[in-house]
Amino acid sequence: MNATPTFPASSPAPPNGQRDDVVLRVEHLKVYYATPQGDVHAVDDVSFEVYRGEILGLVGESGCGKTTTAMAILRLVQPPGRIVGGHIWLDGIDLVRLSERELRRLRWDKISLIPQGAMNSLNPVLRVGEQIRDVIEDHEGRQPRKALKERILHLLHLVGLPSRVYNLYPHELSGGMKQRVCIAMAIALNPILIIADEPTSALDVVVQRVVAETLLRVKEELGISIILIGHDMGLMAQLADRVAVMYAGHLVEIAPVRPLFKTPLHPYTQLLIESIPSIKERKPLKLTEGLTHDLRNPPPGCIFQFRCPHVTEGCRTRRPMLQDVHPGHRVACFLYHEAVASGGTSPQR
Amino acid sequence: MRGLTWDYLIRRVAMFFVTIWLGATLIFIIPRLAPGDPVAAMVSRLQAQAGYIENSAEMIEAWRRRFGLDGPIWLQYLKYMRSVLTLDLGYSLAYFPSRVEEMIVDALPWTVGLLTLATLMSFVLGNLIGALMAWRRTPGLIRNLLPLTLTFTSIPFFMLGILLIYLFAFTLDWFPPSGAYARGVEIGLNWEFIKSVIHHGTLPALSIVLTSMGFWALGMRGMMITNEGEDYMILAEAKGLNPFRVFWKYGIRTAVLPQVTALALSLGSIAGGSTLVEYIFAYPGMGYLLYQGIVNTDYTLIQGIVFMLILGTATSVLILDLLLPLIDPRITYERG
Known part of the structure; x- marks a missing residue:
């Protein structure tokens, strides 16, 4: 029975450079949006990996390119946006080079999406069951109705929804239920990677928790890798195995979740984590001064120079590359690169 | 929670009758607000034709009674309402011994047949064109050709009708220029008759479909985008x-x-016919009848046709609501 896909749940191996359980490798991805005043560099030279059975958090403020990165991985960048360069290796296939036809076959089968606005992501005129059924049938061909229904009910139960949801229309569900329908749909074909684009952003904290737990269960029981996009740092701390921080279309830091929260290296990550609101104390809000530069004309040198408290002359001319500072902890900032260099350990790549 | 409830049905049907009552009342009031007396006008018209008419004052009085125009206004209204309820639309003023409902019964099938088909064809074609125009995957060639099909939208349908008659009836002689069926064909469900009806209906239908298609296409295109x-x-x-x-x-x-929703409304207004198209093609439908009524200041006939229009629109809105x-599925039979 292929209704319950069961991967062996793999525990993340210690991150030491190249690993052999890479599911997705994004290399030098560039996505630009055309505007009359020139191209907006929404995603500029972003590279990262996703390992089997892990949740990779992708954080950053609004407009930093998180969602664009995710959409590019799905090859769903909407015009006027376009992928300008780079590779997206999924299970050995470069998605950037695929034809529409090959892409269509691969979508959802290997990579699926839990969309940002689950509220409006379900077709309002089709019943929930039919919307899950169409994706299964379009990819696997026609199937006996009864077995198919069993399978869909099983999916719904897996995300904690009752059977009656099968026959309901989206507007008859609550926000949390719709989001879980989207999760059930995302795992229907047992993909190797799910992109969850702010899956909890429109939900209240209690429902957020339920959805978060559902995501964790999906990861643990099915061994599916997840890219979790969001700006809720608390949620990231709870769910993610590793976290990647984006700023103005660039990846500035990527590290396992504990070191990232305990000892954030990049000044932007530090500000981001300091600015997490606390219910215990009122902190002055950080990150208020300075604006992000115009994304059409990125400055030479470090992209964070205008807002960085530690900016030096060198930051204004040379751009720091993402480099390993500790094993598995990469950061794009000269503060650490020099320390690493002077410490004698040559930075890997 | 879903499904048709008695409550909903009763409310909608009540709404239907209120609409018809309001419409009928308006038809009653408006001609009476207009200056002039139709009976006096008719008698003076007869006078103009026949010279002097004896006892014209008594004649006017008698005709007033005949058409329910005597007595105080409330009594007229009550009588009028009774005749509306019994679908008794009275005598035609211009074709006197003929009754309005008989004339309508003769004309209605032609109009309903022609316009229903034309409207549905226009709806299907127009929406398909509009959807294809908006669809990202439509092949470039088709996408560029589609707007051409909409150029007719900017031509008034009666102009197109005249053009079609000139081209296909007079020059090419493929289709007859007027009428609903050939003379000498036996009316009934026989092949000869059906063929003749289709043959005669093609040009009027075409002039409507070609010109109204764009309306659907543009709406659909906007919705799809x-x-x-x-x-x-x-x-x-x-x-x-x-x-x-x-x-x-x-x-x-x-x-x-x-x-x-828009389709239901335009199907509802079919009962009034398409006056200009029917006039140009001399098609014996409601529109042609309305034209004759207007030309002859045949108030009862006009009232009858307008009443049919109200009835048709209200009925199709009722059906649509159901x-x-x-x-x-987002619309339920529930209140609210």
């Missing part, structure tokens, strides 16, 4: 669904809903 940006369309794409399934079930299926929840 709005639709393309919706989250569920992006998700449908991400799901790697068959493009045609996305087109039909995610695109057209959700975009067509407002169009269906059917919409089946098309759009």
Whole structure:
């Protein structure tokens, strides 16, 4: 029975450079949006990996390119946006080079999406069951109705929804239920990677928790890798195995979740984590001064120079590359690169 | 929670009758607000034809009684309402011994047949063209050719009608220029007759379809473009669904809903006929009848036709209200 896909749940191996359980490798991805005043560099030279059975958090403020990165991985960048360069290796296939036809076959089968606005992501005129059924049938061909229904009910139960949801229309569900329908749909074909684009952003904290737990269960029981996009740092701390921080279309830091929260290296990550609101104390809000530069004309040198408290002359001319500072902890900032260099350990790549 | 409830049905049907009552009352009031006396006008017209008429004052009085124009206004109103309820539309003023309801019964099938077919054809074609114009995957060639089909929209349909008659009736002689069926054909369900009706109906239908198609196409195009940006369309794409399934079930299926409402309204107004088209093609339908009524200041005939129009619109809105929840599940029979 292929209704319950069961991967062996793999525990993340210690991150030491190249690993052999890479599911997705994004290399030098560039996505630009055309505007009359020139191209907006929404995603500029972003590279990262996703390992089997892990949740990779992708954080950053609004407009930093998180969602664009995710959409590019799905090859769903909407015009006027376009992928300008780079590779997206999924299970050995470069998605950037695929034809529409090959892409269509691969979508959802290997990579699926839990969309940002689950509220409006379900077709309002089709019943929930039919919307899950169409994706299964379009990819696997026609199937006996009864077995198919069993399978869909099983999916719904897996995300904690009752059977009656099968026959309901989206507007008859609550926000949390719709989001879980989207999760059930995302795992229907047992993909190797799910992109969850702010899956909890429109939900209240209690429902957020339920959805978060559902995501964790999906990861643990099915061994599916997840890219979790969001700006809720608390949620990231709870769910993610590793976290990647984006700023103005660039990846500035990527590290396992504990070191990232305990000892954030990049000044932007530090500000981001300091600015997490606390219910215990009122902190002055950080990150208020300075604006992000115009994304059409990125400055030479470090992209964070205008807002960085530690900016030096060198930051204004040379751009720091993402480099390993500790094993598995990469950061794009000269503060650490020099320390690493002077410490004698040559930075890997 | 879903499903047709008695409460809903009763409320809608009550609404239907209120609409008809209001419409009928308006038909009663408006001619009486207009200056002039139709009976006096008719008698003076007869006088002009026949010279002097004896006892014209008594004659006017008698005719007033005949047409229910005597007595105080409230009594007229009550009588009028009674005749409306019994669908007794009275005598035609211009074709006196003929009764209005008989004239309507003769004309209605022609109009309903012609216009229903033309409207449905225009709806289907127009929406398909509009949807294809908006669809991202429409091949470039087709996408560029489609707007050409809409150029007729800017031509008034009666102009197109004249053009069609000139081209296909007089020059090419493919279709007859007027009438609803050939003379000498036995009316009934026989092949000869049906063939003749289709033959005669083609040009009028074509002039309506070609000119009204653009209305549907542009509406549909707008709806589809709005639709393309919706989250569920992006998700449908991400799901790697068959493009045609996305087109039909995610695109057209959700975009067509407002169009269906508009269709019901235009089907409802069919009962009034398409005056100009029917006039140009001398098609014996409601529009032609209305034209004759207006030319002859035949108040009872005009009232009767307008009443049929109100009845038709109200009925199709009622049917639409009962059917919409089946098309759009977000609309329920519940209050609110």
